Amino acid sequence: GVLAQPIDATRKYVPLVPETGAKQWDTRRDFIWEYSDYQLCWFGDNIELDGVMYRTMMSMLGNSSYVGVQGAFREEDKKVYVRFWSPGLQYFMEEMLYYDFGLQVGDTFPVGDSEITVDSIVEVTMEDGSVRNAIVFNYGWGGNEQETWIEGIGSLAGITHRYDPELVGSFFSHLQCYFEDDNLIWTDGECWDDTEENLSENISLHPNPTNGILYVDAENLQKVEVLNLLGQKVQSQGGSTIDLSGLGNGVYFVKVTDEEGRVEVRKVV
Numbered sequence: 001g002v003l004a005q006p007i008d009a010t011r012k013y014v015p016l017v018p019e020t021g022a023k024q025w026d027t028r029r030d031f032i033w034e035y036s037d038y039q040l041c042w043f044g045d046n047i048e049l050d051g052v053m054y055r056t057m058m059s060m061l062g063n064s065s066y067v068g069v070q071g072a073f074r075e076e077d078k079k080v081y082v083r084f085w086s087p088g089l090q091y092f093m094e095e096m097l098y099y100d101f102g103l104q105v106g107d108t109f110p111v112g113d114s115e116i117t118v119d120s121i122v123e124v125t126m127e128d129g130s131v132r133n134a135i136v137f138n139y140g141w142g143g144n145e146q147e148t149w150i151e152g153i154g155s156l157a158g159i160t161h162r163y164d165p166e167l168v169g170s171f172f173s174h175l176q177c178y179f180e181d182d183n184l185i186w187t188d189g190e191c192w193d194d195t196e197e198n199l200s201e202n203i204s205l206h207p208n209p210t211n212g213i214l215y216v217d218a219e220n221l222q223k224v225e226v227l228n229l230l231g232q233k234v235q236s237q238g239g240s241t242i243d244l245s246g247l248g249n250g251v252y253f254v255k256v257t258d259e260e261g262r263v264e265v266r267k268v269v
């Protein structure tokens with residue numbers, strides 16, 4: 001909810017791109033051709049690109065269970081920069097300024113060949129009772145009355161669906177739930193876990209970290225896929241024992257699918 005009192009200028013700023021810690025965004029997307037799905041986004045690990053450190057942004061489409069890299073994010077002086085991943089060309093595109101949480105009322109922000117103007121800055125109460133500042137612009141899209149950015153969360157259209165005039169009219173996007181370290185911080189609809197049955201309570205991967213052999217305990221196991229930080233499949237098999245010794249040291253994602261098509265993605269070191 002929006003609070004009526006003036007903005008507290010002494011409140012500590014909440015960064016969107018922390019150096020560590022888990023974050024997840026559940027976003028519902030409704031397309032004009034009567035197709036809808038959930039997109040889950042979460043931060044992966046750090047990656048160095050052209051001498052600059054970023055955090056990878058991974059994503060999974062709830063309907064297709066496709067897992068891949070969305071881009072690489074970094075933050076400096078309340079400005080959030082992103083290099084989106086081009087799956088066709090297999091490279092990170094040029095860096096662009098995607099958010100600026102230092103904007104004040106009346107400031108403009110460039111989007112494509114146009115710009116949007118800050119209409120107001122308000123206080124928003126999170127699910128845990130904490131309060132964060134939100135920037136409200138004079139234009140809305142994607143099923144949202146006005147484009148709104150919340151500190152630490154990003155656009156209420158979804159972390160990677162900030163206002164883009166080229167996408168207006170093609171689909172509606174709305175942030176349903178946002179988590180920090182598995183704690184629900186923001187909600188305005190059904191979370192993906194509330195709409196899709198997954199394997200969370202019936203899966204175990206061990207040991208993790210591992211020196212090579214990884215055991216997967218899951219009911220009615222059908223397939224296990226190992227993905228690198230760019231979402232590329234580096235290994236696939238049907239058994240419950242995985243030999244990762246042929247892969248380099250680092251962080252990987254293990255995607256487990258059961259016979260009913262339910263999917264769970266876990267991080268393995």
